[in-house]
Amino acid sequence: MKKLLFPSILLSCYFILNSFMNNSALFQVHNQKNDFFTNGAPASRTxxxxxxxxxxxxLGTANDGTTTSSISFSGNNNEYQSGQTYNMSLSISNGSNKNGFQIVAFDANNSNAGSLTVTDPTNTSIVTGSGNTYINQTSSGTGQTTWSFDWVAPSSNVGPVTFYYAYNVTNSNNGGDGDQIYLAQQTIQPFVDPTGFSPSPYETLSESFNVNYSRELNQLLLTFTSQNQSPYGIVKLYSINGKVIFSNDFAVGFGDNNEIINLQESLSKGIYLVSLFLDNNVVSKKIIVN
Structure with missing residues (x-):
C-alpha cells in the first residue's frame, strides 16, 4: 500500500494543477471580452x-427606452439644414454606476445620414462597420449618464433622419447576466422654407404614412398618400432586433391609399417597426403591441 501512495499523490496534484490552469485560461478570456465591451460594443448594435x-x-430582452432617455439637438424646431454642424447629447435617467451606449444616424433607406463626430474623446469614440459609422462610450465613459457629440447634417435634403440608439444599464458584475438593455430613437426633420414650398413625393408620403394593428383580426392597416402611381408597394414588418417577420407587396394608386395587410402569425407583446417601400422611398413607423 505504501508503494501506491506516492503515485496517487502525484496524480491528484496533476488534476488539481490542470483544473487551475483551465479555469485561469477561461478567466483571462472572460476578462478580455468584458474589457473589450467596456470600451464600446461592436458596430451594428443599435x-x-x-x-x-x-x-x-x-442576455435578456430589450426594453423600450423612450421614456428613460432623450437626445438634445441644437437645431431650431427639431429641424436640420444641409451641411450644418449640430451639438447633440444622449442622456439616460435610469443609469447605474456603469453604463454604455451606441448611436447611429440613418435616413429613410437605412443608410448613414450625415456624419457623427467625437467631441469628447475621453468618454466617446467612433466605431465603423457595414459601411456605417457609430459612436460608443469608452471605458472612461461608462461612469457617465450623458454623452456629447456632434452631427454634421447631409449636404442635401435627404428627408427625415432618425437617430437609433441602444444603451446598457449594467449591474457591474463583469458578466452578461443581469444587465438591462434599452432601445429608442429620435427623428430630426429637414428644414422647410415656408415661402413657395411644394412638398416632394417623399415628404408627402412620410407625413401621411400611418399604421394601426388589430389584434382581433391580426391585421395591419396602412394609410398613406402617394404622388406617383407606382404599380406596387412593399410593406415589411421588423422585430425590435431587426429581423424581418413579414413581407408583402400590394397595388398602389395615386392619392390616398388604405391598405389592409393580413399577417400570417399573431404578434406577441413587444415593439415592432413597419416599413413601407414606395416610389424609391422608404418610410417607417413604430408600433407597440400590448
Missing part, C-alpha cells in the same frame, strides 16, 4: 432596422 442590439451578449 437596434436600427436590420441591426442587432446588445442583448446578443448581455
Amino acid at each position: 437596434g436600427a432596422p436590420g441591426e442587432a442590439n446588445c442583448t446578443g451578449c448581455h
